[in-house]
Amino acid sequence: MLNSYSAFRLFFRLALFLILFFFVGALVGHIAVVMLLGTTFMLVWHYRQIARLNFWLWKDKKLTPPQGQGSWEGVFNGIYRLQGKNRRRVGQLATLLARFRQGAEALPDAAVVLDAEHNILWCNKLAQLILGFVWPQDSGQRIDNLIRHPDFSAYLKKANYKDPLEIPSPVSDKRLLEIRIMSYGDRQLLLIARDITRIHQLEGMRKDFVANVSHELKTPLTVLQGYLEIMQGMEDDDSPNQKPLLLMQQQTSRMQSMVEQLLALSRIEDAIDVDLSKMVNMQAMMEVLKEEAVALAGSEYTLEFNCEPGLNTHGNELQLRSACSNLISNAIRYTAPGGVISVTWRSVATGALFSVKDTGVGIAPQHINRLTERFYRVDNARSSKTGGTGLGLAIAKHALSHHHSELNVTSEYGKGSTFSFIIPTHLLERQ
Ligand code: ADP
Numbered sequence: 001m002l003n004s005y006s007a008f009r010l011f012f013r014l015a016l017f018l019i020l021f022f023f024v025g026a027l028v029g030h031i032a033v034v035m036l037l038g039t040t041f042m043l044v045w046h047y048r049q050i051a052r053l054n055f056w057l058w059k060d061k062k063l064t065p066p067q068g069q070g071s072w073e074g075v076f077n078g079i080y081r082l083q084g085k086n087r088r089r090v091g092q093l094a095t096l097l098a099r100f101r102q103g104a105e106a107l108p109d110a111a112v113v114l115d116a117e118h119n120i121l122w123c124n125k126l127a128q129l130i131l132g133f134v135w136p137q138d139s140g141q142r143i144d145n146l147i148r149h150p151d152f153s154a155y156l157k158k159a160n161y162k163d164p165l166e167i168p169s170p171v172s173d174k175r176l177l178e179i180r181i182m183s184y185g186d187r188q189l190l191l192i193a194r195d196i197t198r199i200h201q202l203e204g205m206r207k208d209f210v211a212n213v214s215h216e217l218k219t220p221l222t223v224l225q226g227y228l229e230i231m232q233g234m235e236d237d238d239s240p241n242q243k244p245l246l247l248m249q250q251q252t253s254r255m256q257s258m259v260e261q262l263l264a265l266s267r268i269e270d271a272i273d274v275d276l277s278k279m280v281n282m283q284a285m286m287e288v289l290k291e292e293a294v295a296l297a298g299s300e301y302t303l304e305f306n307c308e309p310g311l312n313t314h315g316n317e318l319q320l321r322s323a324c325s326n327l328i329s330n331a332i333r334y335t336a337p338g339g340v341i342s343v344t345w346r347s348v349a350t351g352a353l354f355s356v357k358d359t360g361v362g363i364a365p366q367h368i369n370r371l372t373e374r375f376y377r378v379d380n381a382r383s384s385k386t387g388g389t390g391l392g393l394a395i396a397k398h399a400l401s402h403h404h405s406e407l408n409v410t411s412e413y414g415k416g417s418t419f420s421f422i423i424p425t426h427l428l429e430r431q
Pocket of ligand 1: 330331334358360361362363376377378379387388390391393394417
């Protein structure tokens with residue numbers, strides 16, 4: 001029976017025994033002796049209960065406690081109840097853990113749990129397969145002792161897991177892995193590794209295909225353009241052939257600029273390790289950009305160029321110029337004559353800002369996130385009419401990513417847009 005004794009009940013029992021001993025003592029005429037014998041008997045009895053409890057807790061294999069007697073019954077039963085509760089809780093936790101592990105095993109990626117010192121606590125079967133871990137032998141090992149790649153060690157050391165890391169698999173250097181790390185719980189880390197060999201191959205094939213096709217189209221288009229010019233020169237000005245020849249020439253030159261943009265994009269995409277040690281003279285570059293803008297805009301636009309003197313950057317001049325000139329030519333092409341285009345290069349708190357502000361057609365908010373996708377155009381007809389290829393902003397985005405920067409776009413539909421980027425302080429040089 002499960003019951004507990006209240007403090008009052010315990011004192012009551014004690015008092016009852018003492019009164020009993022007192023009366024027995026009075027009856028036999030030896031109160032002190034009987035009281036002493038009685039309390040000694042009680043003490044021995046309690047010690048015996050403690051010894052039984054001790055034996056059951058430490059030596060006995062039985063789950064049920066021995067039958068408690070008197071005031072000890074509540075203690076024995078209470079301990080048994082607590083044990084049962086703990087057993088149930090451990091059972092629940094074990095089920096939860098088993099479920100978590102089953103879930104992690106079902107993941108299509110390798111999953112590894114690490115502690116704050118990067119020691120392996122647990123990994124799933126796929127981790128054993130694609131990362132080459134041996135389980136349970138590798139449990140407790142530091143992960144950078146098993147994945148021995150300098151980029152991986154640097155990634156762990158930096159502890160900035162915002163971007164994933166791509167490294168060859170420790171099992172086969174023909175396979176490429178994408179590693180992501182997330183921190184969770186009590187300073188633990190979850191590492192997810194995915195085999196991206198196939199995606200990487202397909203991406204490579206896509207790039208090669210675009211580069212090869214663009215390259216192959218270049219010569220025939222130049223020949224076509226040349227013959228069209230000759231034919232146009234051979235026809236009289238009022239000949240009915242003039243119009244179709246002019247249209248053909250316009251279309252071939254559009255195709256030519258698209259091919260050139262595609263080649264420029266694949267060149268920029270392919271340049272993984274861009275040399276950022278060379279200094280780019282921004283004042284000189286702004287002069288060139290201004291000349292180009294004046295040639296494109298003519299006298300119909302107001303062009304404002306503001307350049308902070310002596311503020312230069314390290315980087316690839318060709319790529320930076322291509323990004324900037326795409327932004328400026330877009331501003332002119334998407335602004336009606338009479339508009340104002342302001343180009344600025346100046347220092348800000350986090351680096352140097354290049355911005356192109358126009359008073360043009362503007363862009364509705366739903367298009368802004370997609371502008372840098374290849375061939376994405378807000379208005380196809382308008383873009384074709386202005387000689388657009390849909391590749392200018394994709395080129396700018398890639399060129400800027402090589403300079404640790406990204407394109408920011410703010411725009412108000414019908415009022416104008418601002419395209420800008422910030423070159424971080426560590427690339428800048430002031431003279
Ligand atoms: P395109 O060669 O078509 O101009 P881009 O990649 O340079 O291609 O630009 C993508 C689209 O972004 C354009 O088609 C146009 O709709 C929009 N866009 C770019 N710059 C501006 C701008 N300054 N004002 C309004 N729309 C713009």
